[in-house]
Amino acid sequence: MKLLVIEDERSLLTSIVQYFNQEKFLCETAGSYEEGVRKIEDFRYDCIILDINLPGGSGLQLLKHLRLNKSRDGVIIISARDSLDDKIDGLDLGADDYLTKPFHLSELNARVRALIRRKYAEGASVLQVGPLKADLPSRTIIYADQPIPLSKNEYDLLLFLMTNKNRVVSRQAIAEHIHDGPSEQIPSSDFVYSHIKNLKRKLKEKGCQEIIHTVYGLGYKLST
């Protein structure tokens, strides 16, 4: 999978690249508007991670340029601006997703993978991770041909862990991922613990071995 990250903040850029390299993505980078334009004109990418505030021009401008060239590359905007208008502008111009800074890399990963799944693997509505199978349209997790009855939050949580398999996902990242209250409020992560506990119990009831591990006090990891 080929990824282009257009972000002028060097430090953030290296973080993203490092993370996606570990996820076996092929990462190209651009630190300015011109560089971004050059890269999108010359190559095709599975997904472009695009910052809005760039030296030399706006990321939205770049997006417009990209869509004018009939490119279907998936685009996820990452921006410090989080007003609804900014989001609508971005999505209107043809972005596939919009993520507000500061975000968790695990969340970005989940968004990138969801985007790639939607865009390129049409029909592939099943995500297989280890012994678990997620049937995305019906929102069910299947273990050994048996669906596991999960609440909405538990499903979202498990899918999030599956998407970020073999990685430590922080509790706050989980909390934000499954949160669907008012967007201005970052939820407390104190209650992720009880969700995880229920999830582990339900998996165990179906005979699934321990695949979710607690990593110190930091977060959780689904290992395959």
Next chain:
Amino acid sequence: MNKTLQQKNTRYFLIWLPLVLLIGTTLFYFLMSTHAHHMEEEQLELTQENIWNMLATGRETLPFHITGEYDLEKGNPVQADLLHAQRDTSIYYPASKEWVPFKILTEQRLLKGQHYQLTTYISSREITHLVIKVFIADVFVFILLLAAIVIINRKSSGLLWKPFYATMKEVNEYDIIKNESFQLPTQTGIREFDQLNQVITTLIGNVTQAYRNQKQFVENAAHELQTPLAIIRSKLDLLINSPHLTEETASLLADITAANDRLSQMNKNLLLLTKIDNHQFPDQSEINVSVAIDKLLTYYQEYYDGALPQIRKSIQPDIHLYANTSLLEILINNLINNAFVHNLPNGYIHIELDSRSLTIENTGHTIEGATDRLFERFSKGREQSNTTGLGLSLVKRICLIYHFDVSYTYAENIHRITVTFPQS
């Protein structure tokens, strides 16, 4: 007690004007009496002169006595010391059966070898009557004058101070948060008020500018903070995936993550506050508050998975408010969240909604110190290191926008926040 300018002015007038008028009237009375006296004297002398002249020419024979006019006698029957001076006397008129007061003047002359004595009379009753009548008229005029002065003064000062009251009203209605332009009229027709308005306009202009700068600074600072926060967060995400993690570093990382998350939330709320201040939530629609609250409670129940305090509800269905959806959601969410976060183990939260108000009541610790700062930024209760201190400040700000009245009461470990909706 303080009186209004007009009352004070009228009071001064009512104290001093009658005094001045009293003195004036008295003076007037005495002056008039003196003049009347003088006039009588002249009249008596004139009559004397006329009669002496007639007697001297002697062409006609004069009657020696006319009652109330004169007495002419031969010889000098009156002592010399009574001559040349006015005297009082009175004559009885049998027809009207009354004594009429007169002024008399007696002179003696030698005419053609014969001594004559002439006493002329003038009735002092008419003059006295005239003086009294004029005096009464004068008093009446003075009273009229007093009333006119007071009334005119009241009217004119009402008119004169009109620009002042207009200025006061405008200044009173000015709300710095609303970010309106402020300009007082500088053509009131009164130079002092023009100057006053000028000075106030300048002052408020400066204050507004300072406020805007401050706001801009907070906004910029919050925006600029987003990027470093994003960097820290991404580095932390990488770090927790490091294969060389030990329990000790993990514990350090957990603390750093928690602090960073709190910082992010704080920053987000600060941005939200500035956005509200900048009126970046203009869209308004009719919102069913009852449904919104129920939705939020369902969310909380799902999200917190049973670890919630007991929830009691008395929510009237279909209560509608006209507001921005996001802001109203934030308002309700912050209130409910506040009631959850500051609750006691085994406590409860009671939510009451009707068309007049929304009341959220929860059990909780005593708040130490003044509670009137509760709605201010970074005013926090104890033991709550994981809150941002901005939640209720947001509530207050949102209430301000929609003219909701928000109040807080506390009694015996029960905290109660009431938001009263304006009744249209």
